[in-house]
Amino acid sequence: MDMTLESCRKFVEVLASSQPAPGGGGAAALVGALGTALGNMVGSLTVGKKKYADVEEEILALKAKCDALQTELLDQVEADDKGFVPLAKAYGIAKDDPNRETILEEATITACAVPVHIMELCCQSLDAIAVFAAKGSRLAVSDAGCGAVCVKAALQAASLNVFINTKSLKNRELAEEMNAKCLDMLDKYGKLADDIFTSVKAGFFK
Numbered sequence: 001m002d003m004t005l006e007s008c009r010k011f012v013e014v015l016a017s018s019q020p021a022p023g024g025g026g027a028a029a030l031v032g033a034l035g036t037a038l039g040n041m042v043g044s045l046t047v048g049k050k051k052y053a054d055v056e057e058e059i060l061a062l063k064a065k066c067d068a069l070q071t072e073l074l075d076q077v078e079a080d081d082k083g084f085v086p087l088a089k090a091y092g093i094a095k096d097d098p099n100r101e102t103i104l105e106e107a108t109i110t111a112c113a114v115p116v117h118i119m120e121l122c123c124q125s126l127d128a129i130a131v132f133a134a135k136g137s138r139l140a141v142s143d144a145g146c147g148a149v150c151v152k153a154a155l156q157a158a159s160l161n162v163f164i165n166t167k168s169l170k171n172r173e174l175a176e177e178m179n180a181k182c183l184d185m186l187d188k189y190g191k192l193a194d195d196i197f198t199s200v201k202a203g204f205f206k
Contacts (some may be wrong), residue, residue, distance in 0.1 A: 021084055022082035024115075030073075038199060040132075043059045062131055087107040087165075109171075119186075144200060149193065
C-alpha cells in the first residue's frame with residue numbers, strides 16, 4: 001500500500017505501529033519531500049515579483065527541478081517498503097538452508113539501494129534550497145532555512161538505514177564503498193544545510 005495516499009494522521013499511526021513499513025527509510029523520504037517543498041515555496045513566492053526579476057529564470061528552473069524532486073522523494077516511501085520486503089523474507093529462511101546466506105546478502109544489498117537514492121535526492125534538494133535562501137524572497141527566507149533543516153534530517157535518517165545493512169554485509173569491499181559514499185554526502189551536504197540555517201538565522205539579528 002502506498003502510504004503517501006493516506007492522511008498524515010494515518011501515516012503517523014502506521015509508522016508508530018509494529019508493521020515493518022513504513023520505517024526509517026520511508027519517513028526519511030517523506031521528510032525530504034516536505035523540506036524540498038518548503039524551499040520550493042520560497043521560489044513560488046519569488047517568481048512574478050519585480051524586485052526579483054533578475055533571478056526569475058533561475059528560480060523558475062529550480063522550481064521545476066524541485067517539483068520533480070518532491071515527486072521522486074515521495075515515490076521512495078513505497079520503494080523503500082518494497083526494497084525491504086526481500087530482506088524481511090530472507091530473515092525468515094531456516095538457518096540450515098544452504099541458500100540462506102546468499103539470499104540474505106542479495107536482499108541486504110537491495111535494501112540499501114533506496115535509502116542511498118534518498119540521500120542523493122536530498123543532496124540535490126539542498127543545492128536548490130541554498131539558492132532559494134540566497135536569492136529568493138526575503139519575506140519567505142525562513143522557509144528555506146526550515147527546508148534545509150528538514151532535508152538534513154532526511155539525509156541523516158536515510159544514512160542510518162544504509163549503515164544498519166552494510167554492517168551485516170559479507171562483501172566488505174562493497175559495504176565500505178557504500179559507507180564511503182554515504183559518509184561523503186553526510187559531510188558535504190550536512191555542512192551545506194548547516195550553512196543555510198546559520199545564514200538564514202543570522203539575517204534576523206542584523
